[in-house]
Amino acid sequence: MTKLKYFRGRKYFDMQTRNKNRKKPANTRSTKLTVKENIELMDFLQKSYEGKSRSSIKSMLTHRQVSVDGVVVTQFNNALAAGQVVEVFNGVVPQDTNYSALKIVHEDKDIIVINKNTGLLSISTDGSDQLTAYSILKEHVKISDYRNKVFVVHRLDKDTSGLMVYAKSEDVKRMFQMNWSDMVLERTYVLVVEGQVSQDAGTITSWLKENEIHQMISSQVPNDGELAITHFKVLARTRQNTLIEATLETGRKNQIRVHMKDIGYPVVGDKKYGAKTSPINRLGLHANLLVIRHPSTGKTMEFKTPIPRKFAMMFENNR
Numbered sequence: 001m002t003k004l005k006y007f008r009g010r011k012y013f014d015m016q017t018r019n020k021n022r023k024k025p026a027n028t029r030s031t032k033l034t035v036k037e038n039i040e041l042m043d044f045l046q047k048s049y050e051g052k053s054r055s056s057i058k059s060m061l062t063h064r065q066v067s068v069d070g071v072v073v074t075q076f077n078n079a080l081a082a083g084q085v086v087e088v089f090n091g092v093v094p095q096d097t098n099y100s101a102l103k104i105v106h107e108d109k110d111i112i113v114i115n116k117n118t119g120l121l122s123i124s125t126d127g128s129d130q131l132t133a134y135s136i137l138k139e140h141v142k143i144s145d146y147r148n149k150v151f152v153v154h155r156l157d158k159d160t161s162g163l164m165v166y167a168k169s170e171d172v173k174r175m176f177q178m179n180w181s182d183m184v185l186e187r188t189y190v191l192v193v194e195g196q197v198s199q200d201a202g203t204i205t206s207w208l209k210e211n212e213i214h215q216m217i218s219s220q221v222p223n224d225g226e227l228a229i230t231h232f233k234v235l236a237r238t239r240q241n242t243l244i245e246a247t248l249e250t251g252r253k254n255q256i257r258v259h260m261k262d263i264g265y266p267v268v269g270d271k272k273y274g275a276k277t278s279p280i281n282r283l284g285l286h287a288n289l290l291v292i293r294h295p296s297t298g299k300t301m302e303f304k305t306p307i308p309r310k311f312a313m314m315f316e317n318n319r
Contacts, residue, residue: 030088030090031087031088032085032086032087033085033087033088034083034084034085035081035083035084036082038079038082040077041061041068041073041076041078042054042058042076045057060088061074061076064142064143065090066087067086067089068080069085069131070100072139072142073139074139100117101117101120102115102116102120102136104140105163105303106301106303109296110167110169110172110294111165111167111294111295112137112140112141112165112166112168113163113164113165113303114133114137115161115162115163116156116161116162116163116164117161118158118159118161119158119159120133120158121133121134121158123152123155133164133166134152134166137166148168149168150167151166151167151168151170151173152166152167152173153165153166153167153177154184154251157257160283160286160287161285161287161308162189162288162305163303164287165184165292167295182293184290185291185292186247186289186291187248187290189248189256189285189288190245190285190288190308190311191243191244191256191260191267191284192242192243192279193241193242193260193265193267193268193284194241194266194268194275194276195241195265196237196238196242197234197244197263200233201231201232201234202232204228204229204230204232205228206219206225206259207219207222207223207224207228208253208254208258215273216254216255216257217258218261218262226250227250228250229249230248230249230256231246231247231248231249232246235315238315241279241314242265243311243312243314243315267284268280268283269281269282269283269284270284282310286307286308286311288305288307289302289303291303
């Protein structure tokens, strides 16, 4: 059985909290304003700065002097909710790639690779203005040029954390999506499941399809849905739980979650697919390894994150 390795010390903690603790440049002053009611950004700023004209406020937005909960916002009709914090700078908001909801682990002219936190949507599913990985990156790329764009290549469930790749042009997006198996060479997840899995390793194969309530269901009838193949190996066990590494041969919606349910060991915190416990108060699923072929250079690029500390702590005395 693979020896459990996990991340200790301050380094990982600092990666998650750097955004909160960072110091602004000494010559950059700002004013923080707390939103008291649901309101559009323009109306909020006009109420907060009675002496400023509408065109003056639009200029502030255009020049990237306004952020909402730490994310630069340029749209005057951006919807605000009570409790959010609007920060107005006397100059351009300082660039920082360590956002509180995600970390940018790699960026070049073609792609952005991120480590997404649990609880953050990859992209809005209902067209609303809620904070998503896509909305953060859309504003991020405009820091260097307002004409820049970002494109969704693939998604992680809201409650799954880990590595994702976004494209910086439509051509690159299309390249990934039309040549997925040639471009995405490996995707590996770590997960915590309910129960003690007896097998040290195995492969789960089924055909997945979505039912009328948008839940994925599994079938052993060939071609009754999309073929889904998941390889797994056990990293550690306790009497109540098992830490698993899963590698996807196919990438279907909710694939790992459904397959773990299929073999009787649902992912912890996954009530949708049969879990009865939530010992870490989150879904126990993290995308920790992503290996891709770079769309321009053809070079193989590997990105890896440590096992989340909450996962590892459950198995510290059982290594």
